[in-house]
Amino acid sequence: MNTKETLMEILEELRPDVDFANETSLIDGHILESFDIVSLVSELTDEFDITVRPKDLLPKNFNSVDAMVELIERLMEE
Secondary structure: OOHHHHHHHHHHHHOOOOOOOOOOOOOOOOOOOHHHHHHHHHHHHHHHOOOOOHHHOOHHHHOOHHHHHHHHHHHHHO
């Protein structure tokens, strides 16, 4: 399973009511709340063995699935 597929599974489990495939303003549009982000970061840390630092917690990194994939892949390379 690739990064995007795994991320989609995590997101759909976290918030099944959101159309993650097409949404591009998950943070700016207040679709994901702070609790969602805390849960998501925890899941990403466990699933991908990455460390999401405070400086990574920017809306641009979490507004869309593609942005999250870029963040995950960048952190996996570090």
